[in-house]
Amino acid sequence: MNWRSTHAHWGLVAKTFHWLVALGIFVMAGIGLYMVGLPLGLAKLKVYLLHKALGITVLALVLLRLLWRLVDRHPRYPAGMPRWQVGAARASHALLYLLLLAVPVSGWVYNSASGFPLPWFGLVDLPAIAPVSKPLAHLALTVHKTAFWTLAALVLLHIAAALEHHVRRRDTVLTRMLPWRTARTQADCEGDPP
Ligand code: HEM
Ligand code: HEM
Numbered sequence: 001m002n003w004r005s006t007h008a009h010w011g012l013v014a015k016t017f018h019w020l021v022a023l024g025i026f027v028m029a030g031i032g033l034y035m036v037g038l039p040l041g042l043a044k045l046k047v048y049l050l051h052k053a054l055g056i057t058v059l060a061l062v063l064l065r066l067l068w069r070l071v072d073r074h075p076r077y078p079a080g081m082p083r084w085q086v087g088a089a090r091a092s093h094a095l096l097y098l099l100l101l102a103v104p105v106s107g108w109v110y111n112s113a114s115g116f117p118l119p120w121f122g123l124v125d126l127p128a129i130a131p132v133s134k135p136l137a138h139l140a141l142t143v144h145k146t147a148f149w150t151l152a153a154l155v156l157l158h159i160a161a162a163l164e165h166h167v168r169r170r171d172t173v174l175t176r177m178l179p180w181r182t183a184r185t186q187a188d189c190e191g192d193p194p
Pocket of ligand 2: 018021022023025026069074075089093096097100155158159162163173174175177
């Protein structure tokens with residue numbers, strides 16, 4: 001499999017980033033929703049520390065993914081896909097990226113504005129990115145929750161769109177993003193000579 005994407009398929013690096021970030025978001029959503037209901041105590045503190053350290057890791061992955069996207073190419077959309085749908089796909093992907101940044105950054109701002117430390121798995125202490133301030137902490141938490149639920153809704157739409165391509169249109173949009181598909185099988189799907 002190629003490292004880089006081509007006009008027909010996603011490369012190994014783009015696929016790895018996509019699925020690592022997707023997994024990261026699902027795990028983070030689970031931890032976030034679970035931890036807020038825990039009773040005050042050491043266990044809650046430990047889960048909060050895990051949520052914050054993993055969240056920073058997801059943020060780093062999203063930033064690396066965006067950097068990679070600048071130098072990698074984007075596979076073509078299937079021929080015959082209406083222009084408005086291509087526009088909708090591009091806009092929704094841009095919004096996904098924006099929310100993938102907004103959720104962890106607002107979490108970091110909330111943490112900083114609340115005056116809490118931010119150790120990354122006990123290895124480094126990350127700096128505060130905002131001054132200690134109650135109103136700012138309140139605002140950042142509202143942004144964190146709202147951006148998260150908007151992301152969750154958009155991810156559902158995103159999955160529905162991917163399945164629609166596969167089941168109804170029977171094109172390669174979903175299969176070319178699957179980790180176990182190689183360039184060869186995708187080319188075969190598109191009817192290229194063997
Ligand atoms: C990367 C993706 C992230 C996701 C998907 C995520 C998701 C969530 C969710 C679902 C909640 C529960 C919200 C609720 O009360 O309904 C939450 C809470 C929280 N998140 Fe995140 N989070 C992320 C990153 C971060 C980061 C990087 C930090 C800090 C550095 C952070 C700090 C917090 C804190 C402190 C809370 C608890 C707020 C409270 O006690 O009410 N999160 N997060
Ligand atoms: C939290 C979960 C997910 C997030 C945040 C996410 C985010 C994204 C983003 C930002 C892109 C645009 C890639 C680019 O143009 O650079 C993308 C592409 C894609 N995603 Fe996801 N994704 C998630 C889960 C899924 C799942 C579960 C599926 C499959 C059912 C899926 C299928 C696809 C496909 C097929 C593409 C390629 C679309 C194309 O060729 O234009 N994604 N995803």
